[in-house]
Amino acid sequence: MEETKSKFRRICVFCGSSSGNKTTYHKAALQLAHQLVERNVDLVYGGGSVGLMGLISKAVHDGGRHVLGIIPKSLAPREITGDSIGEVITVSTMHQRKAEMGRQADAFIALPGGYGTFEELLEVITWSQLGIHTKPVGLLNVDGFYDSLLTFIDKAVDEGFVSSTSRRIIVSAPTAAQLLQLLEEYVPKHDDFVSKMVWNDITDDGTSEGDSC
Numbered sequence: 121m122e123e124t125k126s127k128f129r130r131i132c133v134f135c136g137s138s139s140g141n142k143t144t145y146h147k148a149a150l151q152l153a154h155q156l157v158e159r160n161v162d163l164v165y166g167g168g169s170v171g172l173m174g175l176i177s178k179a180v181h182d183g184g185r186h187v188l189g190i191i192p193k194s195l196a197p198r199e200i201t202g203d204s205i206g207e208v209i210t211v212s213t214m215h216q217r218k219a220e221m222g223r224q225a226d227a228f229i230a231l232p233g234g235y236g237t238f239e240e241l242l243e244v245i246t247w248s249q250l251g252i253h254t255k256p257v258g259l260l261n262v263d264g265f266y267d268s269l270l271t272f273i274d275k276a277v278d279e280g281f282v283s284s285t286s287r288r289i290i291v292s293a294p295t296a297a298q299l300l301q302l303l304e305e306y307v308p309k310h311d312d313f314v315s316k317m318v319w320n321d322i323t324d325d326g327t328s329e330g331d332s333c
Contacts, residue, residue, distance in 0.1 A: 126159035127304060132225030133165050134240040136233035145232050148262040149175040152296040158185030158291040159300065164225045168189030169205050172231055177205040190220050214296040218243055222241065222253065227303050229258045248289045256306035258299045259292040285309055
C-alpha cells in the first residue's frame with residue numbers, strides 16, 4: 121500500500137459503541153481506517169471493541185498502525201468485549217478520558233454516534249474556542265448525518281451566540297479522504313480574546329503536560 125505523508129502522528133476518532141442502522145456508517149469507519157493506515161497515522165479512541173469503535177480500531181490495528189484506547193473503569197465491562205485492541209489505558213473518570221484523548225492526539229474526527237460522541241465533539245470544539253488547543257476538528261458527515269447539527273450551529277452564529285471565527289473551527293466533509301485533506305490544510309484562528317488555560321487545567325490530577333497544543 122502506498123503511504124501518503126501526513127503532518128499528523130495520531131488522530132483521535134470519536135464514534136459510537138453502536139454500529140448504527142446503515143451499512144454506509146460501517147463503510148465510512150473502514151474507509152477512515154484505511155486512510156489513517158495509508159497516511160501512516162496512529163489512532164486514539166475511546167477504548168471499546170464494539171460498534172463503530174470496534175470496526176475502526178481493529179482495521180487500523182490490522183493495518184499495522186498503533187491503536188491507543190482510553191476508557192474509564194466503569195465502562196470497561198460494557199464497552200470492551202473479548203480481546204482488547206492495541207494499547208488500552210484505563211482511567212478513573214469520563215473527564216480524565218476526554219482530557220487524555222485530547223492530549224494524545226494531533227487532530228480530532230467525529231464519525232456518526234450518539235450522545236457520548238456529541239459530547240466529546242463539542243468539548244474539543246469548546247477547548248479550541250478557548251485557545252486550549254489549536255488542533256483541527258473534523259466531522260465525517262456520512263450521508264448528511266451531521267447536517268442538522270451544522271444547521272443548528274449556523275443558527276447560533278446568526279443569533280449572535282457563536283462567532284464566525286469560532287464557526288470555522290469545525291471542518292466537515294462527506295468522505296474520509298476529503299476530510300483528512302481539509303484537516304491537513306486547516307489553519308487555526310481564534311477570536312481576540314482566548315483563555316490562558318492549558319492542558320493542566322482540564323485534567324483532574326494535573327499530570328498532563330503544561331503547554332497548550
